[in-house]
Amino acid sequence: MFKGILITKDGAGYRAEVQQIDEAVLPDGDVTVRVEWSTLNYKDGLAITGKSPVVRRFPMIPGIDFAGTVTQSSHPDWQAGDKVVLNGWGVGETHCGGLAEVARVKGDWLVPLPKAFTTRQAMAIGTAGYTAMLCVLALEKHGIKPADGEILVTGANGGVGSVAIALLARLGYTVVASTGRPAEAEHLKALGAETLIERSELAAPGKPIGKERWAGVIDTVGSHTLANACATTKYRGAVAACGLAGGMDFPATVAPFILRGITLYGIDSVMAPRSVRQEAWERLARDLDIGKLNSVTREIGLAEAIQVGAELLDGKVRGRVVVNLAQ
Incomplete structure (x- = not known):
């Protein structure tokens, strides 16, 4: 028992x-x-x-x-x-x-x-942090570099968002955090976010294509937020989608894909092969400031x-x- x-x-x-x-x-x-x-x-x-x-x-x-x-x-x-x-x-x-x-x-x-982590620290990372690392790897492998511009992270106060911000900031990216909890601004900036935007800016139905802003996006929300993130991603940028906290729907058009050549990466953490998992955990051991996560x-x-x-x-x-x- x-x-x-x-x-x-x-x-x-x-x-x-x-x-x-x-x-x-x-x-x-x-x-x-x-x-x-x-x-x-x-x-x-x-x-x-x-x-x-x-x-x-x-x-x-x-x-x-x-x-x-x-x-x-x-x-x-x-x-x-x-x-x-x-x-x-x-x-x-x-x-x-x-x-x-x-x-x-x-x-x-x-x-x-990983030898860098205790079992407690590994669970502070958990699927949320492992998924965040998979998203960062997708943006990196797409060729997005810190000099290319801002990276948007939606659902910034959640587990994936928090770790994604810490990772991106450690790697030198300029991070914009989208959150529905503006009172958490100092917390998100401590993790490494440069700027905050209100969740409402992305959560409502938007235009098929908008002003280019993001070099890359890590989206944990789905629905209109994901559609708007795609619509405002820069030419040949990339969006890594890993969540559906705002809904499973994707009310978008093909415009960002055929006019700007953006790429939408689906991030699956559940059935990812072992080699991908080990790469993600090795990178977490190297690139995550565990002190920020402890806080x-x-x-x-x-x-x-x-x-x-x-x-x-x-x-x-x-x-x-x-x-x-x-x-």
């Missing part, structure tokens, strides 16, 4: 509760991990509250991220004592996840914990995770939340 959050759905309804869980609940896998730290992402909030059909089978342990120590392994790449990180792969949705003291997964899903990281115990998951969906959570499985 081990402690964790278990989501059940039956005639009595949908419930997420902290309880002692029988190891028989764990699915098949060739590596067992003692989870030390997990985290809360937007998708975890959806799973815990049941506000969206994220969980595909029951009972389910939520948590799309975890970091910890291998205790058992029949996989050739891992042995007891190895420190590992997992992000995505359907964990917390179709395969029991990281908001519990024990996880059993496929060894191919794991990456080694926007809140630590909670497992017992608080259910309430904080709901707060996250309500936009009441700033930066990152890490869950200490030892509490």
Whole structure:
């Protein structure tokens, strides 16, 4: 038996509760991990509250991220004592996840914990930071350099936005942060944002094509925000889209693509191949100022995770939340 959050759905309804869980609940896998730290992402909030059909089978342990120590392994790449990180792969949705003291997964899903990070720091980064790094890599590989102009980051107060700002600023880019919380201006500037704009400037229906401003964009919002970001991106610029906090729709036209030759990169963090994951984590170890991330990281115990998951969906959570499985 081990402690964790278990989501059940039956005639009595949908419930997420902290309880002692029988190891028989764990699915098949060739590596067992003692989870030390997990985290809360937007998708975890959806799973815990049941506000969206994220969980595909029951009972389910939520948590799309975890970091910890291998205790058992029949996989050739891992042995007891190895420190590992997992992000995505359907964990917390179709395969029991990281908001519990024990996880059993496929060894191919794991990456080694970079020596630069503790397991707590890895979860302060989590899927949010790993996704932010994938976005930065997309802009870099497109050829966008700091001298090319401003980079827009939408949903700047969220986990992806916060890490993206810190990464871009460290790499020398001029960052413009879009947020619906102007009271957080000093916090965003401390992360490295040069300028702030109100979320409302991008959230309403806009013109098919607007004045060129952004050399590149990292968008976590979707919907009209993504459409407007594309419409105002410079000639041959690029937009990395990784979220849908504002909606799954994309009410745009082809104008920015055929008149300005911009590129829209879709950023998938869930099923990205292992080589891409390792590149992202190696770059995070090199380029992320972990001190900046520590300043926007809140630590909670497992017992608080259910309430904080709901707060996250309500936009009441700033930066990152890490869950200490030892509490």
